[in-house]
Amino acid sequence: MRGIQLSLNQTQKLRLQRALEQLESLSSKANSNASVTIADTIPVNYEDGVLKGHGTSELDGEVVATMCGVVERVNKLVYVRALRARYKPEIGDIIVGRVIEVAPKRWRLEINFSQDAVLMLSSMNLPDGIQRRRTAVDELNMRSIFEENDVICAEVRGFQHDGSLHLQARSQKYGKLERGQLLTVPPYLVKRRKQHFHNLEQYGIDLILGCNGFIWVGEHIEAKDPMVEDQVNKSEQQNTKSSKNFTRLEEQEQTYTPPETRQNICRTANAVRVLSTLGFNITVEVITETVELSSSLNLDIHEMLGSEFCVLVAEREAERRRLLTKKKG
Amino acid sequence: MEYVSPEGLRLDGRRPMEMRQIRAEIGAVAKADGSAVFEMGNTKVIAAVYGPREVQNRSQQLSDQALVRCEYSMANFSTGDRMRRPKGDRRSTEISLVIRQTMEACILTHLMPRSQIDIFLQVLQADGGTRSACINAATLALADAGIPMRDLVTSCSAGYLNSTPLLDLNYVEDSAGGPDVTVGILPKLDKVTLLQMDAKLPMDIFENVMQLAMEGCKAVANYIREVLLENTKTLEYRRGV
Incomplete structure (x- = not known):
């Protein structure tokens, strides 16, 4: 059992144990004995036909688990849902990752997958919000968007034919995470x-x-729409003669967390x-x-x-x- | 020296076909993807698995399968006399290689192309059979990391002293200089993936000794399976729906 590494006194130990036992009794009613370990035979009904999914393989005509986890059945499909495994991306997933490398036209992100994910410069909105082809200048200015060790939120776009995982950030809600x-x-x-x-x-x-x-x-x-914001800014600039001091104070306010x-x-x-x-x-x-x-x-x-x-x-x-x-x- | 007394007891009080007490614990290293501690009597090994993760050295990347790496090391305090152990001496490189090959044989590496799996093994207490204990710990850690495997690999050693086959040699029996057969098996597939012996034995006796070691492996496999199932159930019910 994965022990909880805390120094508990006797009463706390008992209370925790009781709470966990209660959890166990609650879940055992819901699904009984669906847990398997590596090389366990999964009982299936061969007459209906079987589709072997993730975490299963065939051995002497039997379906055998190749991972520790919980057996799930969807119609004919039988698969093992692994618990403590690395992340397995699915298209459309929202993920948070950390930039580890700025490469030509792309950023590499660590996302707890078996490979690093790739965020192409072309698959994200430019900060000014204009839709256009990315030029060499944009490529040179990539560090002004994300640097190494920045934390980014993006969406899984899919696997490219060479097996690499691509991400996209085509909305205002994606992008750099700060503070x-x-x-x-x-x-x-x-x-x-x-x-x-x-x-x-x-x-x-x-x-x-x-x-x-x-x-x-x-x-x-x-989340601000840059187009709208720009218009507002322009009108503001026309209306107010903003001094330099004022803008500095405003900037400070923007980067300050109470x-x-x-x-x-x-x-x-x-x-x-x-x-x-x-x-x-x-x-x-x-x-x-x-x-x-x-x-x-x-x-x-x-x-x-x-x-x-x-x-x-x-x-x-x-x-x-x-x-x-x-x-x- | 007498390793088996006339009453049929070994130096530590075991019967010739008796194993030492085994104990396994999953989840010993917080930051690792999978980890385990495995004990066989006084032998204690800690294993940590990292990965599948991006290959660190691009030139080693394999486009159709995962790269498996293994590092075995003994802690300075693991043996009776404390000594500094240089990293990468002959003995530990050899054991690393053996364990790497054994584990690679059972991991379904083709499912994780362009990635790398690191297995780190550290001997905390050495009392004979560290090789076997390391393999068992590595199996547990790989299973904890959710890495798909053909079968669990388990390992056990056996020897032949005073014309008696002995299961699971401890340090004193190991250093007696007799034959020491380390066997690693895939219990479900009933295949041998590791067989090591650096001595000579007549064929008929060797068969007996190896049979004994394989029985030991099966006993370890049963225990490991129980531990893994218990761990999976715990994780599942804690998570809830």
Whole structure:
């Protein structure tokens, strides 16, 4: 068993154990014995015909698992969903990555996949928002858009014929992420959903749950349409005679994050950390609940990583799932 | 020296066909993609797997399969007398190579082209059979990292001392100078992927010894399977729906 590395006292140990046992009993009702390990035979009904999916292979006419995970069946398809594996991209996934190299016409991104992803200069919107062919000048100015070690949010475009993974960032919501924290969790904890960008208004922060297990917690930034903004700016310039001092102050304001927001970012980040050490599914609802729990208990941000809060979150999660199953049943 | 007493007990009190106690734990290294600790009696090995990830040295990249690398090292404090161990001495390079070949045989490398898998093995306590313990730890760590494999590889050693075949030699028995047969098998496919012996043995006795080692491998495989299943179930129920 993957041990939770925390120093718990006797009562906390018991409480955690009880909460985890409760979780186990809840899930065992839902799916029984679907877990397999490497080289386990997967029982299938051969009369209906079988399509072998990921994580399976054939041996002496039997379907055998090649990974540890959970067997999933969709009509004829039988596959093994691996748990602790690296990220497996699917087209349209929203991911967060870190630039590791600026190459000719492209950026290379680390996204927790078996290869580095490629973001072509041509598959992203230029900052000025104009649609045109990328010139050599644009190529020379690539570092003004993203530099090495920048954190970027993008979408999976697909695999190129040479097997490399390409990304795209053709919207205002994608692009460089600043003033926040990047957290890495195992990708199996993040579920694919309709919405991966979240704006937690009450805290003034943005939360991006990348499908690759990279989670961004940062200050909220209004997504602006550059065309509209330009028009506004132009009209403003005509109206006001802005002095240099004024613009500098404005710039400073733009790059300044108020302490409350910083605290909220840290609090949310710690909530994600606690959830990932416990191995719970990470969704906005659970994150906000955890943040609320911590602030309702008047805990300091650093106390959130302590053993007591960890046990509390586990108990809370057990209770939440119990209620959910009750509602269903 | 007498390695098996007239009552049929070995130096550490085991029967000739008895294994040492084995213990495995998954998830020992936080930052690794997969990791495990494997103990066989006093032998203790920690394994960490990184990858599949981008190939570090572009010239080594293989366009149709993954590159598997393995590094074996012994901690300074692992043996009875503490000594500085230079990295990359003959013994550890040889063991790294052996383990790499054994693991490569079972990983489905063609599923992860243009990537690299690193296996790091560190011996924390050496009491004979480090090679076997390393292979078992590496299997667990690879399984934890979610890397597709044909089958689990498990390994165990056996020897022949005082005209008795002995299973799972410890350090004292190992240094007696008798034959030491290390076997690695794929339990489901029932195939041998590793067989090492640096001594001479008559054919009929060798067969007995090897059979014994293979029984040991199967026992290890059963245990490893239990541990992996337990780990998978834990991860699944914690995650919930």
